Amino acid sequence: MKLPQGAKSELTFVGSLFALGLLVFWDTARSEIPAFNLTVSPKVFPFGIALVLMTLCAILFIRILRGDIATPEGLEPGDPIDKSDYKTFSIVLASLFAYLLLIERAGFVVAALVTFFGITVAFGNKRHGRSIFFGAIFILLIYISFTKFLHVSLPAGILKGIL
Amino acid sequence: MSSFNSLLDGFASALSISNLGFGLLGTFLGTLVGVLPGIGPALAIALLLPITYTVSPASALIMFAAIYYGAMYGGSTTSILLNTPGESGSVMTALEGNKMARNGRAGAALATAAIGSFVAGTIATAILAFTAPSIADLAIKVGAADYVALMLLAFTTVSSLLGSSQIRGFISLAVGLVLGLVGADLQSGLARLTFGNQAAIEGIETVPVIVAIFALGEALYIASRFKEEGWRILPMKGKALMSREDWKRSWMPWLRGTAIGFPLGVIPAGGSEVPTFLSYAVEKNLTKHPEEFGHGAIEGVAGPEAANNANAAGALVPLLALGLPTSATAAVILVAFQTYQIQPGPTLFLTNGALIWTLIASLFIGNTLLLVLNLPLVRLWVQLLKVPRPYLFAGIVIFALLGSYALNTSTFDVQVAIAIGVVGFLFRRYGMPITPLILGLILGPNLELQFRRALQISAGDYGTLYATPLSKVLYIVLFVVILGPTLWGLRKKIANRKGHVTK
Numbered sequence: 001m002k003l004p005q006g007a008k009s010e011l012t013f014v015g016s017l018f019a020l021g022l023l024v025f026w027d028t029a030r031s032e033i034p035a036f037n038l039t040v041s042p043k044v045f046p047f048g049i050a051l052v053l054m055t056l057c058a059i060l061f062i063r064i065l066r067g068d069i070a071t072p073e074g075l076e077p078g079d080p081i082d083k084s085d086y087k088t089f090s091i092v093l094a095s096l097f098a099y100l101l102l103i104e105r106a107g108f109v110v111a112a113l114v115t116f117f118g119i120t121v122a123f124g125n126k127r128h129g130r131s132i133f134f135g136a137i138f139i140l141l142i143y144i145s146f147t148k149f150l151h152v153s154l155p156a157g158i159l160k161g162i163l
Numbered sequence: 164m165s166s167f168n169s170l171l172d173g174f175a176s177a178l179s180i181s182n183l184g185f186g187l188l189g190t191f192l193g194t195l196v197g198v199l200p201g202i203g204p205a206l207a208i209a210l211l212l213p214i215t216y217t218v219s220p221a222s223a224l225i226m227f228a229a230i231y232y233g234a235m236y237g238g239s240t241t242s243i244l245l246n247t248p249g250e251s252g253s254v255m256t257a258l259e260g261n262k263m264a265r266n267g268r269a270g271a272a273l274a275t276a277a278i279g280s281f282v283a284g285t286i287a288t289a290i291l292a293f294t295a296p297s298i299a300d301l302a303i304k305v306g307a308a309d310y311v312a313l314m315l316l317a318f319t320t321v322s323s324l325l326g327s328s329q330i331r332g333f334i335s336l337a338v339g340l341v342l343g344l345v346g347a348d349l350q351s352g353l354a355r356l357t358f359g360n361q362a363a364i365e366g367i368e369t370v371p372v373i374v375a376i377f378a379l380g381e382a383l384y385i386a387s388r389f390k391e392e393g394w395r396i397l398p399m400k401g402k403a404l405m406s407r408e409d410w411k412r413s414w415m416p417w418l419r420g421t422a423i424g425f426p427l428g429v430i431p432a433g434g435s436e437v438p439t440f441l442s443y444a445v446e447k448n449l450t451k452h453p454e455e456f457g458h459g460a461i462e463g464v465a466g467p468e469a470a471n472n473a474n475a476a477g478a479l480v481p482l483l484a485l486g487l488p489t490s491a492t493a494a495v496i497l498v499a500f501q502t503y504q505i506q507p508g509p510t511l512f513l514t515n516g517a518l519i520w521t522l523i524a525s526l527f528i529g530n531t532l533l534l535v536l537n538l539p540l541v542r543l544w545v546q547l548l549k550v551p552r553p554y555l556f557a558g559i560v561i562f563a564l565l566g567s568y569a570l571n572t573s574t575f576d577v578q579v580a581i582a583i584g585v586v587g588f589l590f591r592r593y594g595m596p597i598t599p600l601i602l603g604l605i606l607g608p609n610l611e612l613q614f615r616r617a618l619q620i621s622a623g624d625y626g627t628l629y630a631t632p633l634s635k636v637l638y639i640v641l642f643v644v645i646l647g648p649t650l651w652g653l654r655k656k657i658a659n660r661k662g663h664v665t666k
Contacts, residue, residue: 013593017334024341027356034351039623040615042348046355049344049607053337060330070331070594074389084387084592092386092560096379096581099564104574108565115564116557122386123553131553138558142565151217152569 006081007069014057014064021053091122107157112139170292173520177528182225185218186525189226190532193233198240198544199555200247201385204475205491205601206377207234210559212370212499213566220503224522227499229529231492232284235475236533239276239468240544244269244397252435252471255443259456259463264397266459274403275413275461276468277538282414283421283469284530287476290425291483292523295512298484302509305485307617308628312637314610317431317489319644322599324437329648331595338586339603342367349608350615362575369498369605371567373491375580376597378563380587382556387588403538413465416446420469428477434490434598435474442470476526483507483519487606491598494605 028046071077095118102111116135117128125131143163146152156163176182192214196207208230215223235252242253243260256276263272305313322332345356346366357363405413420442427438446466447456456463478493486508488494500507505515512519537544567580590597614628621627629635 010593013589014334017338020338020341024344024356027358031353031355033353038351038615039619042351042353042355045607045611045614046344049337049340053334053341056330056334056337060334063330068328070328070592072388072594073384073591082388086387089383089387089588092383093581093585096560096564096584100574100577100581103568103577108568112561112564116561119382119386119557119560120553123556125551125553131557134554135557139561142561146213146565146569150214152213153572154565154569155572 003065004067004069007064007067010064010070011061014061018054018057018061021050021057024053025050088122091118095119095122102157104155105157107159108154109139109143109159109163110157112142166293166296169516169520170524172517173522173524174527176221176517176521177225177524182222182521182525183528185222185226186229186529186532189229190233190529190536193230194237194533194537194540194544195233195547196230197234197237198547199237199559200241200245200548201381202234202377202559203238203252203492204231204234205495206374207237208492208495208499209370209373210378210562210566212374212495212502213569215499216502216569220505221518221521223499223503224518225525225529227496228522228525229532231475231496232280232472232526232529232533235472236277236280236537237544239280239471240273240541241548243272243276243464244545245548252439252474254436255439255467256464256471258443259460261397262457262459263461263464264459268459268461269397270403271405271409271461272459272464273541274405274538275409275465277403277534278405279413279417279420279465279469280472281530281534282417283424283471283473284476285527286418286421287425287428287473288523288526288530291476291479291526295480295483295523298480299509299512302484305509305633306631307613307620309631309633309637310485310613311610311617311628312634312641313431313485313487314606314613316637316641316644317487317606318599318602319641320431321434321489321602322596323644323648324434328594329645331593332599335590335595335597336599336603339600340607342372342600343604343607349612360575362573366608367579367604368570368576369601370502370570371576371580372583372604373495373498373601374563374566375583376587376590376600378559379580379584380591380597382560383584383588384591385556403541409461412452412461416442416462416466417469419445419449420466420471421473423466424470424473424475425477428474428489429480431481431487431489434478434492435471438470438474439467442466483511484509486511486609488602491601494598494601497605 024046028043028050033041033043072081075081095115098118099111099115102114113132113135116139117132120131143154147154177186192211193207196202196210197204208227211230215226238248238253239256242248242257243264246257246261248254248257260272260276263269318336322336323329345363347354347364354364423442423445424438443463443466446462450456450460450462452460475492478490481487481489482493482497486506488497497507564577564580567576570576587597617627629638
């Protein structure tokens with residue numbers, strides 16, 4: 001059977017959502033209910049949701065095999081689906097992780113600047129000096145207005161004492 | 164009469180210097196963020212949530228009201244000048260509005276959108292002010308079982324009316340419900356889906372999920388597909404003014420749009436997609452200039468824009484009176500309330516009456532501020548669109564990450580945000596709508612609570628779930644919504660087959 005373009009990856013996606021349902025089911029089944037007398041056990045909802053999710057995924061799986069493949073956002077049904085550019089995708093994702101790793105170690109300003117720079121690179125900006133310059137101004141403005149005027153606490157990190 | 168007096172008190176409180184300042188700031192920021200392409204009101208409010216973490220509830224809500232309307236104004240500007248609607252509600256505006264801009268009539272299109280939104284917003288807020296309290300009075304009699312039915316209906320309509328594929332909508336909802344399960348169960352303390360993670364016991368915060376699924380998901384998606392494409396801003400000639408002819412052709416569509424938008428906001432009809440579409444269809448049928456439709460008819464901008472704003476105000480009725488959000492934007496506002504430990508619902512007018520009347524008064528004020536500010540400032544907003552895309556996306560991502568971290572100053576929320584960002588990417592790639600997921604996450608725990616409450620009252624008898632007349636009616640509507648599209652499709656298929664036979 002010849003599957004339409006893009007169907008294989010969508011089957012993987014729907015399959016992993018099915019697996020999510022299985023995970024919920026398994027986690028619920030193995031947990032022990034505290035000795036309470038409850039009218040509705042805390043397991044009812046998780047079991048229900050897991051079953052619904054798995055059923056729906058199974059139905060969609062069959063439909064995809066029959067040719068009902070998804071239309072990616074921003075495209076019209078029937079448009080050719082290009083392969084995702086995983087290189088730029090990875091740069092964005094790495095920039096997000098950089099923020100996660102740096103926020104408490106190096107502080108908000110440094111973490112945000114690294115992320116800012118990474119994302120401008122992913123979106124095809126070539127003038128790196130400029131993006132660091134404008135990014136730094138933007139982030140310092142945010143940092144000062146949030147910490148000084150709105151009293152939202154953001155970690156100063158390694159720039160403590162300077163800011 | 165008492166409503167009127169409370170409203171006057173609300174105005175008195177909303178017009179204090181500091182509150183007015185927050186209102187102004189909100190309109191400014193709301194428009195600023197709303198103008199950015201791809202950002203609808205839901206994301207605009209979610210991104211600006213951190214700003215309100217430390218201000219008083221009244222000031223924060225005033226700011227939200229202003230951001231809410233501001234983001235919608237901003238969104239219509241982008242639809243008209245860029246043809247990139249930020250959310251489903253402005254798709255119809257883009258259709259005719261962008262054509263008008265191409266014909267050099269951008270000024271008139273922007274003006275009819277702004278004035279129409281003002282007219283619709285003002286009328287709809289007035290109806291809200293005088294109906295919400297009586298609906299809340301009725302809502303006190305709504306029992307736990309009715310709430311279960313109401314929520315199920317809201318789930319169903321939002322999942323099946325949005326997007327092109329019913330089943331994908333329901334899967335999105337189910338994933339949202341799974342996210343809502345994470346954490347300690349409220350009644351028994353049982354830790355669900357935490358896998359030993361201490362931070363997860365508190366549950367998944369809604370703010371990181373919302374900003375991540377919109378902002379991070381969009382950044383990942385655009386980066387992987389459309390990063391090369393720029394956008395072309397249509398030039399705006401002259402001022403944002405309407406001719407006498409434009410006024411004559413606009414005022415009826417404004418009123419009709421309001422009449423369509425408001426009631427469809429009150430009932431859970433799945434957000435602003437349906438009312439704006441209906442308004443467009445109505446105007447297309449009633450117009451005296453049918454030849455202009457598809458080439459820039461002003462009625463096609465005036466009607467849907469009014470419907471969109473009236474719909475947004477209508478959605479506040481179930482939100483305030485029942486605590487039931489019916490659109491992504493309403494869901495975000497619910498989260499904003501909850502940040503202040505305020506639970507919208509029937510008792511809200513009793514417990515936080517002064518606050519709510521201040522909010523309603525500030526909706527009027529925000530709406531007026533916008534009209535006064537935006538028409539003269541529209542050129543300034545247009546300049547904003549000239550920011551290069553890499554900077555724009557970088558800025559949005561920074562704001563999203565800031566909001567996720569600052570909520571509890573916790574890296575767990577940032578981890579959740581990144582994971583949800585990837586989910587947002589996958590949902591876009593595989594054509595799954597996002598609103599059902601958000602509704603599932605926010606309403607799922609609530610549904611479980613009411614479900615258990617209903618069964619506790621009935622001592623475990625499941626018949627109680629459909630015992631009241633209201634719940635019976637709601638379940639019938641629910642089945643129609645689920646089966647309707649399928650039956651409709653079958654009928655078409657049969658008709659097609661017959662057509663083939665006769666040929």
